Amino acid sequence: MxxxxxxxxxxxxxxxxxxxxxxxxxxxxxxxxxxxxxxxxxxxxxxxxxxxxxxxxxxxxxxxxxxxxxxxxxxxxxxxxxxxxxxxxxxxxxxxxxxxxxxxxxxxxxxxxxxxxxxxxxxxxxxxxxxxxxxxxxxxxxxxxxxxxxxxxxxxxxxxxxxxxxxxxxxxxxxxxxxxxxxxxxxxxxxxxxxxxxxxxxxxxxxxxxxxxxxxxxxxxxxxxxxxxxxxxxxxxxxxxxxxxxxxxxxxxxxxxxxxxxxxxxxxxxxxxxxxxxxxxxxxxxxxxxxxxxxxxxxxxxxxxxxxxxxxxxxxxxxxxxxxxxxxxxxxxxxxxxxxxxxxxxxxxxxxxxxxxxxxxxxxxxxxxxxxxxxxxxxxxxxxxxxxxxxxxxxxxxxxxxxxxxxxxxxxLYLWPDQLRYNSLAEETYEKYGDRIFGKTIYIMGNSYEMSDFTARTFFKVFDKDRLAEGTKVEFIDSIRDIGLVDEDMLVLREDPEHNGFQDITDFVRELKLKVDYGYYQDGWMDEHASLTVMAGKDGKIHLEVMYPGIMNGGEMITITKDEDEPLQLPVQSSVVDATLTADPWQMVHLTFDYNFYMQNAQEQRGKDRLAAIVHILAD
Incomplete structure (x- = not known):
């Protein structure tokens, strides 16, 4: 070339x-x-x-x-x-x-x-x-x-x-x-x-x-x-x-x-x-x-x-x-x-x-x-x-x-641990429960992260399309004893400083405070026969509210047995029956419930027994 x-x-x-x-x-x-x-x-x-x-x-x-x-x-x-x-x-x-x-x-x-x-x-x-x-x-x-x-x-x-x-x-x-x-x-x-x-x-x-x-x-x-x-x-x-x-x-x-x-x-x-x-x-x-x-x-x-x-x-x-x-x-x-x-x-x-x-x-x-x-x-x-x-x-x-x-x-870096912590908080709450988080009280055990009041008030608003997160609030506790039984409007978290994060312990605390053997469900419904163990509060009192939404024919009776005590007979004369049981502070109390009636025309049956009533248990 x-x-x-x-x-x-x-x-x-x-x-x-x-x-x-x-x-x-x-x-x-x-x-x-x-x-x-x-x-x-x-x-x-x-x-x-x-x-x-x-x-x-x-x-x-x-x-x-x-x-x-x-x-x-x-x-x-x-x-x-x-x-x-x-x-x-x-x-x-x-x-x-x-x-x-x-x-x-x-x-x-x-x-x-x-x-x-x-x-x-x-x-x-x-x-x-x-x-x-x-x-x-x-x-x-x-x-x-x-x-x-x-x-x-x-x-x-x-x-x-x-x-x-x-x-x-x-x-x-x-x-x-x-x-x-x-x-x-x-x-x-x-x-x-x-x-x-x-x-x-x-x-x-x-x-x-x-x-x-x-x-x-x-x-x-x-x-x-x-x-x-x-x-x-x-x-x-x-x-x-x-x-x-x-x-x-x-x-x-x-x-x-x-x-x-x-x-x-x-x-x-x-x-x-x-x-x-x-x-x-x-x-x-x-x-x-x-x-x-x-x-x-x-x-x-x-x-x-x-x-x-x-x-x-x-x-x-x-x-x-x-x-x-x-x-x-x-x-x-x-x-x-x-x-x-x-x-x-x-x-x-x-x-x-x-x-x-x-x-x-x-x-x-x-x-x-x-x-x-x-x-x-x-x-x-x-x-x-x-x-x-x-x-x-x-x-x-x-x-x-x-x-x-x-x-x-x-x-x-100075900002990284905090970002990891709040990433974890979002993961353990909104990412896990979605919009169900709104309206709940979120209890956090410990406050070594020193979350500010502004962060506690505002953090969850970010995830709400309306930017309100109405009813959602954060409260800090030192121990699970500071709260009563865990209901559907509560989440319980604990700080995990070793990993700069939070842990969702809601189910653990719920089981610890109220362990169900059989017959009782998270939405409050209870079968004809139920057995559970509940942790009493700081005053040792356990409050029961029993609601029967059915039609009473007369003679309805609830039998409650606490540990080895004599059974307590509660006649049902209205749609709502209240009772208070006493125990030592923080005592684990075993209760059995027996109903001589059940919810007629119920749409479902969850266990081997039929649904009987809605029971709310409080132990603050």
Missing amino acids: DAKERIKFRIGFSRMEKKYEWKDHLIFMGLLLGLAVWVNRGIEIRGLYMDDLYFWSCYGEQSFLQYVFPMGSTRFRFLYYLAAWLEMAVVGNRVAWFVPINILLNAALAWYLYFIAHRLSGAKAIGFLAGSMFLSSRMAYYQIGQVLGLMETMALWMAVAVLWCLYRYINGEGRQSLFIRACILYFGVCFVHERYMALLPLLFLALLLRRCKNPALWGAGVGSFVLVQAIRALTIGSVLPAGTGGTQVADTLNIPQALKFAFSQAAYVFGINAGPEHLNGCPWGQSPLWVKLCVILADMAVLFMVCGLLSRLFGPKGKGRRWALWANVLLFVGFIACNIASSSVTIRVELRWVYVSLAGALLFLSWIYGELTRGMKKELYLKRLWPWGALFGVYVLLMLPAELFYRSCYPK
């Missing part, structure tokens, strides 16, 4: 590849979706608590305008509140839907990063690896495992979109509309989460890097910030952002601590858990040796790529493009630095806040690959496998097992 034919072949192959490129994208997107489902398997939301339950209660009790535009609140996030309102309207009382929705949204975000990384690197495989690293990160715990994860997902997407618009603006496209779009996105992200107000310097940095002299663009950047502050001042009476845990940034800001938090976030980006166990699951000092080796070797792969970039920034290979290279380095580093700064000024550093910095770092690394392989011939889905593609792949392949290990430590 001569040179002309080779050129024609390459052109034809390139055209064919371009024509069917969408298939490659679909395959990679499908793989990313599968990875999102796989790495998040086992994460569930079955019951709501804390912030999730509070926001649901606001949705259930406030009007649309009150919910989306909470005037006078400590936070004004109307774009997030609008999205949350729509999500809750779709989900309704199907609480288990929140996690699949969160997974799909996170996968969609990974698709977005895939396309950006593909553009930055010029290689689909690099885009796929960047998306895979993003999805497998341990920092996704909040976005997947909490209803409010929607807020973090929205904010992360909008922040990355700001970066992407500014990157395109300073790299040749130069359209003013891209900068205006970035300003609009900046305005929007500030009303998803106010900490992203810290991205303001990035807008001005882009203008400086572009050497912009258009006052309208500078005014757009300033105007977006001023408008954000004006709206905040009018709606919440403050321009300063609130801190985490009910604190105020102005009150808790500590410069040495902020610097410490900034360094810890940088360490998190490089895979090092530089924080306490309750915030990351497993601190670096407690991590297994193999995990540390994976992280260190992965960081070395990144270091080699950075060294390659430095050779371009300072060496002869970057001649003629040095300003463009520095401009992009400053843009990516500025994006990461702004996000780190915004998350360093409060009282702690949570992994979920570092997620956006990791996304920026992955895009930065994709850009580095693109620069190191600029002008090189394409090799299938990469521009150059060795060494730069191999180094990127090694980084992801080494970090993947480390991230999966840290994901296995989720149960140690």
Whole structure:
């Protein structure tokens, strides 16, 4: 094949590849979706608590305008509140839907990063690896495992979109509309989460890097910030952002601590858990040796790529493009630095806040690959496998097992035990009994979980289509002696701290308090002959109410025998007969019932004897 034919072949192959490129994208997107489902398997939301339950209660009790535009609140996030309102309207009382929705949204975000990384690197495989690293990160715990994860997902997407618009603006496209779009996105992200107000310097940095002299663009950047502050001042009476845990940034800001938090976030980006166990699951000092080796070797792969970039920034290979290279380095580093700064000024550093910095770092690394392989011939889905593609792949392949290990430590995170407990509470109640749960009194033995009054009042409303759960209430007891006999309007649970859950012991307590040998049924019907053992209450009294809904002919008699005592004869002279038996407190009393009559024209016969009467037994 001569040179002309080779050129024609390459052109034809390139055209064919371009024509069917969408298939490659679909395959990679499908793989990313599968990875999102796989790495998040086992994460569930079955019951709501804390912030999730509070926001649901606001949705259930406030009007649309009150919910989306909470005037006078400590936070004004109307774009997030609008999205949350729509999500809750779709989900309704199907609480288990929140996690699949969160997974799909996170996968969609990974698709977005895939396309950006593909553009930055010029290689689909690099885009796929960047998306895979993003999805497998341990920092996704909040976005997947909490209803409010929607807020973090929205904010992360909008922040990355700001970066992407500014990157395109300073790299040749130069359209003013891209900068205006970035300003609009900046305005929007500030009303998803106010900490992203810290991205303001990035807008001005882009203008400086572009050497912009258009006052309208500078005014757009300033105007977006001023408008954000004006709206905040009018709606919440403050321009300063609130801190985490009910604190105020102005009150808790500590410069040495902020610097410490900034360094810890940088360490998190490089895979090092530089924080306490309750915030990351497993601190670096407690991590297994193999995990540390994976992280260190992965960081070395990144270091080699950075060294390659430095050779371009300072060496002869970057001649003629040095300003463009520095401009992009400053843009990516500025994006990461702004996000780190915004998350360093409060009282702690949570992994979920570092997620956006990791996304920026992955895009930065994709850009580095693109620069190191600029002008090189394409090799299938990469521009150059060795060494730069191999180094990127090694980084992801080494970090993947480390991230999966840290994901296995989720149960140690501060919010995880409570989520497991309320998942269990939902499983042992609504998921087990369905709508029959409504109207019941739910007794919980023990309160080591310190369930708040708000949670006790609101938890079961989430499962009711009418959002009321009328008659349903939660009461805490120290012992099963604190309640009487278990009837159809009661459930009895016990805490199971060892497994961060609850156990339904209703049947056990019912059997313990009232053990039926034969002839007595849960709905109160009793046969002509019945035998049972009942636990007396704290005062030792057992109250009986016998109802005979049939026609009396005279001479009807009930014979009740308590243990070895003389039988008690109760003549039936009306449709309702009351009697009280005495025993020692908490004594197990054996009773036999014999009727000289039965329910005529009864529709059923449950045992060997006929149904006689309805008996209610109370032993409080």
